[in-house]
Amino acid sequence: MGRKLSSNEESGNINRLSDFRNYWRDSPDYPIDNMANSTVHYPVDVEYNYDNGRSSKKFHSEMRIYVGAGPDDGRIDIDDTDKVDINSFHLSFNPAFQKYAYEKSDHSLVVTDSSDKMGGKYEVRMTPAMRKPR
DSSP states (O other): OOOOOOHHHHHHHHHHHHHHHHHHTTOTTOOGGGTTOSEEEEEEEEEEEETTTTEEEEEEEEEEEEOSSSTTTTOEEEOOOSSOOTTTSOOEEOTTTSEEEEETTTTEEEEEEEETTTTEEEEEEEEESSOOOO
16 A cells, blocks of 8 residues: 555545446446445456556456445445456555546546556556446
């Protein structure tokens, strides 16, 4: 994990995550069990760039977002797949440490940071594998 972000940066991450969630909430494929739940999940297509941009992997997984007041607010987890696992990749993200961005052009959520584990800078782009809202 990188350096702890300021409370303003962390709040900004939570706001960008909310924008992402608010957009996808109107998808006709939005999982019904996400309604009024403190953990929401989406099937996602992930593009993971690492090793300072020299390496990348694309894969499909399940994404969980923890919402509401408390220490897990804004945490994101991506499930292991046959291409990536928690031992080799960062698959859990925290708004107090990583930078979140909501990309309005394709409605993806992008998490960035830098770590020795990932060979330097890394970027994780998560796009729900659902139909876009009308």
